[in-house]
Amino acid sequence: MSDFVSLERRGSVAVVTVNNPPVNALGAGVRQGLVSCLEQANADTEIDIIVLLGSGRTFPAGADITEFGKPMADPDLHEVILAYENSDKPVLAAIHGTALGGGLELALGCDYRCGSAAARVGLPEVKLGILPGAGGTQRLPRLIGVEAALKIIVSGDFVAAGKALDLGILDHIVDGDLVDGAVAHARSLIDDGKPRRRIRDMNAEAPPELFDTFEKSIARRARGYLAPFKCIEAIRGAVELAFEEGMANERKLFIECMKSPQSAGQRHMFFAERQSAKVPDVPKDTPLRTIAGAGVIGAGTMGGGIAMNFANAGIPVTIIDIDQQGLDKGLGIIEGNYAATVKKGRISQAEMDQRMGLISGALDYAALAQVDIVVEAAFEGMSLKKEIFGKLDAVCKPGAILATNTSTLDVNEIAAATGRPQDVIGTHFFSPANVMKLLEIVRAGKTSAEVIATTMKLARKINKVGVLVGVCDGFVGNRMLHGYFNEAQRLLEEGALPHQVDKVLYDWGFAMGPLAVMDLAGIDVGWRIRKEKAASRDPDQPYSSTVADRLAEMGRFGQKTRRGWYIYQEGSRVPQPDPEVEDMLKQVSKEKGITRRDITDQEIFKRCMYQLVNIGADILDEGIAMRSGDIDVIYVYGYGFPVFRGGPMFYAERVGLKQVYDDIAKFHEIHGVTWRPSALLKRLAEEGKGFNDL
Ligand code: T1G
Numbered sequence: 001m002s003d004f005v006s007l008e009r010r011g012s013v014a015v016v017t018v019n020n021p022p023v024n025a026l027g028a029g030v031r032q033g034l035v036s037c038l039e040q041a042n043a044d045t046e047i048d049i050i051v052l053l054g055s056g057r058t059f060p061a062g063a064d065i066t067e068f069g070k071p072m073a074d075p076d077l078h079e080v081i082l083a084y085e086n087s088d089k090p091v092l093a094a095i096h097g098t099a100l101g102g103g104l105e106l107a108l109g110c111d112y113r114c115g116s117a118a119a120r121v122g123l124p125e126v127k128l129g130i131l132p133g134a135g136g137t138q139r140l141p142r143l144i145g146v147e148a149a150l151k152i153i154v155s156g157d158f159v160a161a162g163k164a165l166d167l168g169i170l171d172h173i174v175d176g177d178l179v180d181g182a183v184a185h186a187r188s189l190i191d192d193g194k195p196r197r198r199i200r201d202m203n204a205e206a207p208p209e210l211f212d213t214f215e216k217s218i219a220r221r222a223r224g225y226l227a228p229f230k231c232i233e234a235i236r237g238a239v240e241l242a243f244e245e246g247m248a249n250e251r252k253l254f255i256e257c258m259k260s261p262q263s264a265g266q267r268h269m270f271f272a273e274r275q276s277a278k279v280p281d282v283p284k285d286t287p288l289r290t291i292a293g294a295g296v297i298g299a300g301t302m303g304g305g306i307a308m309n310f311a312n313a314g315i316p317v318t319i320i321d322i323d324q325q326g327l328d329k330g331l332g333i334i335e336g337n338y339a340a341t342v343k344k345g346r347i348s349q350a351e352m353d354q355r356m357g358l359i360s361g362a363l364d365y366a367a368l369a370q371v372d373i374v375v376e377a378a379f380e381g382m383s384l385k386k387e388i389f390g391k392l393d394a395v396c397k398p399g400a401i402l403a404t405n406t407s408t409l410d411v412n413e414i415a416a417a418t419g420r421p422q423d424v425i426g427t428h429f430f431s432p433a434n435v436m437k438l439l440e441i442v443r444a445g446k447t448s449a450e451v452i453a454t455t456m457k458l459a460r461k462i463n464k465v466g467v468l469v470g471v472c473d474g475f476v477g478n479r480m481l482h483g484y485f486n487e488a489q490r491l492l493e494e495g496a497l498p499h500q501v502d503k504v505l506y507d508w509g510f511a512m513g514p515l516a517v518m519d520l521a522g523i524d525v526g527w528r529i530r531k532e533k534a535a536s537r538d539p540d541q542p543y544s545s546t547v548a549d550r551l552a553e554m555g556r557f558g559q560k561t562r563r564g565w566y567i568y569q570e571g572s573r574v575p576q577p578d579p580e581v582e583d584m585l586k587q588v589s590k591e592k593g594i595t596r597r598d599i600t601d602q603e604i605f606k607r608c609m610y611q612l613v614n615i616g617a618d619i620l621d622e623g624i625a626m627r628s629g630d631i632d633v634i635y636v637y638g639y640g641f642p643v644f645r646g647g648p649m650f651y652a653e654r655v656g657l658k659q660v661y662d663d664i665a666k667f668h669e670i671h672g673v674t675w676r677p678s679a680l681l682k683r684l685a686e687e688g689k690g691f692n693d694l
Helices: 028-043 077-085 102-108 124-128 136-144 146-155 161-167 178-191 209-218 227-240 243-258 261-275 301-312 324-343 349-356 382-395 411-415 449-461 477-494 498-508 514-521 523-537 547-553 579-591 601-622 628-638 648-655 657-675 679-687
Strands: 005-010 013-018 049-054 091-095 098-100 112-116 120-122 172-174 294-297 317-320 359-362 373-376 401-404 424-429 438-442 465-469
Touching (some): 028 049, 049 102, 091 178, 098 102, 112 178, 120 161, 124 261, 146 209, 146 227, 161 172, 209 227, 261 648, 294 301, 301 317, 301 349, 301 424, 424 449, 438 628, 449 465, 477 498, 477 601, 498 514, 601 679, 628 648
Parallel strands (some): 091 112, 317 359, 373 401, 438 465
Antiparallel strands (some): 424 438
């Protein structure tokens, strides 16, 4: 018996229960308890069979990730699984919640596995930059076949109970109470004289070309990653080596991945994402408002995507637009998006119909009188937004949350256009809004704790990663992006070319380089915002144009005009260098008296990356972001920053803030005010501290 594992006897069935909330992670205490309870059950002559399960919300969801990098206390997970595999009496794993990683590997060490209908299983270690290191790459291929195991292990995706039964991971689905059902099933296994079944004794067979084919099939989406390919190598061992050799090979590859900077980055992201959901100054017991109905202002690209999020979460949503034509067009695009998803087999026609049934359109704001939240997604203009919020203030019921999808404007100023600023908040979605995971949630000066807590919770409900930030120009993501884009353009004025700059960031792991991103987002979008801001700020202040503005003035708006920094062939999104752009850059350098020079890839990398870090440090210093990890989550989920690099702030931490500061100080000397080092960065560098020490 231990604090973490209990043993109960139900007739001739021993029930071993793991109790280590919140997810029954297989920490040291659990491992010790599992072995001692097994010994007791095996020593008990009354016992015929052992049932293993987890208490609370789930079967063990893996090894304890917080133990990684620390000396491992005995017994390690291998020994625990071996003990269960060699148990004198048969063992039935009874799964509910999520049996993941080491948890599923433990279950694979048992003779039989049953589960509740809502259970899910998986080996998501690849998402932590590692691989299943307790026999998963050896036992799963033996149990369900190599191809199916490759898909599960390399994707890291969870498998629902029904599918797990079809694949043979589960042998039986339990209806009703899990413990009672599992004990009854255990008795039937004994009564039916079911044989012991050790997966290790089974064979894994596959044609050798399967692994090469599979590797090719993941090459594009696993670009830059280490772990997916190490997973394939380990599973190949299950086919080509004897069990023990395959286990040793798995161990070697596991340690290699665990020591990799990639895994450090991905593990950082695992915890940073969970931390980002916490708002220290909003108490856990803050009352939440019910969100049973939503409204969206604007049936454009963003409005349509936002509405789909609500419908996907089962929340009825009404879209308001200024005219029927706009409304019909927006609803038509939504229908088209769903039809494309049905075609890809990701949702059924019935699910599409159900979701479309939750989306309605209207021209009159009165249709929003009873909704619980409205998200305004109209054109990015302050006067228009104020007008809209004035109307919402007049028609929406007391307690309705009034949210704006602005990506740059002052949410305080928008809130001031209502008599209820405490109910106003920013919900900055990313395009395409029904796909991108990030939701930058902007707390304004008067936003109430209830509205913050409700919106953070809603983000999870609509399957977003919500990160809370303060109000400033461009909030966190776009403010940093502004510096990053501008530095890329300065590099172009000094001698670099668009494809050179983009290749550096792309090869490092970004989904796209800065110039290709500008072409995708639309060069004209930033241009119009910059012009509007310049006009509203100081009409007499000469507007410092960038080379991007020169492109816009040439009518090169990016992919939408098939000309931007690159040229795009009809129907293609493949960027091709355009000599006309190179000529324009040379012209601008000449006008600015800049002698163009060869610029190294390393300088390009540092100048782009350290703009993100330096501005990120200012944002932390100002309290616009609560944690450096929040900034990392924003960049990985919103801006295509490679997850295996852990985010810009984590990356800087790994380089060492002293080194980063010294490089920035040098850039400041050479390139001037755009490189004024962040005061926080300077302080941490001098004190030999990191962002995590904050
Ligand atoms: N170890 C330690 N803490 C964990 C944990 C784990 N494996 N999983 C979750 N937590 C913490 C988490 O940080 C949070 O803490 C709380 O539990 C609730 O989590 C040898 C080596 C299970 C699907 O990768 O995917 O086994 O923030 O907010 O949304 O091969 O957690 O409250 O302080 O995410 O309901 C493999 C990781 C490990 C699964 C639940 N296992 N976990 O999701 O809650 S590697 C995984 C999840 C391994 C072996 C290898 C999810 C979840 P706090 P949560 P949730």
